[in-house]
Amino acid sequence: MEYRNNITEFILLGLSQSKDIQTVCFLLFLLCYLAILIGNLLVMISITSSQLIDQPMYFFLCYLSLSDLCYTSTVTPKLIIDLLATKKSISYNGCMTQLFTMHFFGGIEVFILTGMAYDRYVAICKPLHYTVIMNRQRCDAMIAASCAGGFLHSFGQFLLAIFLPYCGPNEIDHYFCDVYPLLKLACTDTRKIGFLVIANSGLMGLVTFVVLLISYGVIIYTVRSYSVENRQKAFSTCSSHITVVVLFFAPLLFIYIRPAMTLPEDKVFALFYTIIAPMLNPLIYTLRNMEMKNAIQRFWSHILGSEGNRAKDITAFHHAPS
Numbered sequence: 001m002e003y004r005n006n007i008t009e010f011i012l013l014g015l016s017q018s019k020d021i022q023t024v025c026f027l028l029f030l031l032c033y034l035a036i037l038i039g040n041l042l043v044m045i046s047i048t049s050s051q052l053i054d055q056p057m058y059f060f061l062c063y064l065s066l067s068d069l070c071y072t073s074t075v076t077p078k079l080i081i082d083l084l085a086t087k088k089s090i091s092y093n094g095c096m097t098q099l100f101t102m103h104f105f106g107g108i109e110v111f112i113l114t115g116m117a118y119d120r121y122v123a124i125c126k127p128l129h130y131t132v133i134m135n136r137q138r139c140d141a142m143i144a145a146s147c148a149g150g151f152l153h154s155f156g157q158f159l160l161a162i163f164l165p166y167c168g169p170n171e172i173d174h175y176f177c178d179v180y181p182l183l184k185l186a187c188t189d190t191r192k193i194g195f196l197v198i199a200n201s202g203l204m205g206l207v208t209f210v211v212l213l214i215s216y217g218v219i220i221y222t223v224r225s226y227s228v229e230n231r232q233k234a235f236s237t238c239s240s241h242i243t244v245v246v247l248f249f250a251p252l253l254f255i256y257i258r259p260a261m262t263l264p265e266d267k268v269f270a271l272f273y274t275i276i277a278p279m280l281n282p283l284i285y286t287l288r289n290m291e292m293k294n295a296i297q298r299f300w301s302h303i304l305g306s307e308g309n310r311a312k313d314i315t316a317f318h319h320a321p322s
Contacts, residue, residue: 007166010095010185012088014079014175015267026083032279033076039282040065046295049302056134057123058292060116061285063143067112068278071105074098075176075274082175092166095177100158102176103201106273107150110208113248115142116241117215124234125222156200160193173262176274180255180262194259201256209249216242240284247277 015025043065052058075098082088090098122133157179164186174181179197183190216238223234251269286292 007092007168007170007185009089009091009170010177011171012078012082012090012175012177013171013173014082014088022083026080029076029080029083029275032275033072033080036068036072036076036275036279039279040069042296042299043282043285043292046292046299049299050295052291052295054136056119056139057116059136059139060112060119060143063146064109064112064116065282067105067109068281071102071109072274072278074101074105079175090177095172095182096158096162099161099177099179099182100154102178102274103154103157104150107153107204108146109150109248110205111146111149112143113241113245114208114211115146117212117245118142120238120241121215121219124219124238153200153204157197160196160200164188164190164193173264174267174270176270178270180266184262198256198259202253202258205249205252206257209245209253212245212249240289243284244277244281247280248273 014022016022044062047053047058047062053062078090078098119134123130126133161179161182164182165188166182166185167187169185172181172185179201180194183194183197186193219234219238223231226234251272254269255266286296
């Protein structure tokens with residue numbers, strides 16, 4: 001039997017139907033989004049305006065902040081607007097665009113986190129060869145590979161969703177367009193496509209997560225022979241990255257590694273990798289990192305110093321004899 005796609009828009013049911021909860025969520029997520037913008041922009045500007053950009057770890061952190069900004073911006077602004085909107089709709093084209101961009105930037109983030117783990121592995125396990133192995137050309141190539149990997153991943157998800165026939169209903173039990181909720185609306189047998197989604201998203205996330213665990217296992221094994229001071233220093237450089245990885249991958253694997261089905265808890269778990277992780281990443285990487293703290297302090301000192309000098313110039317101009 002052949003089906004035609006006669007859906008022109010989807011209705012996003014969002015997180016809750018309660019007006020009071022929607023109002024509270026609106027204020028909460030608006031503050032979260034402002035924190036994401038300010039925190040990640042501050043990290044990017046502080047790194048690019050200092051010599052930290054020449055160090056691979058901060059080079060990757062700068063791109064991680066950029067991918068965080070782009071990733072959360074594909075979902076969060078729409079969520080915030082819909083919390084106050086009477087009709088929470090998204091066009092068919094808008095839905096497919098959101099799905100593609102979300103998985104594109106999410107894929108980039110997964111591969112950048114993998115690159116950062118490799119950087120820590122080389123820095124701790126092969127310190128004498130670090131500058132040779134992690135040169136700027138290789139770092140640039142790793143960022144380019146992350147973008148290519150993110151594109152291939154998102155393009156696969158996009159193809160799986162866009163060729164499905166949707167003939168009603170058109171209500172998505174989520175706050176953004178994703179593959180599993182769309183599979184639920186398709187008026188055809190989606191079991192085979194569900195396996196492809198698991199192979200694309202689930203296995204990619206699982207394999208990457210296992211690689212990250214192995215790399216940190218090797219690091220922990222290597223630092224056993226270090227002195228207490230050097231061991232603590234090595235762990236301090238890795239602890240921030242491990243925290244970010246767990247925050248991002250744990251809820252992601254919960255959703256994508258199981259058979260193609262939607263659960264009410266999915267929306268709550270999705271908040272972790274679409275909003276909470278991008279918001280906490282700048283804090284996690286700066287609170288325990290003295291170099292980042294110094295870079296941010298120098299940036300603000302420069303800004304405040306420039307403002308102070310400008311104020312002095314204006315005052316001197318007004319008091320100058322005519």
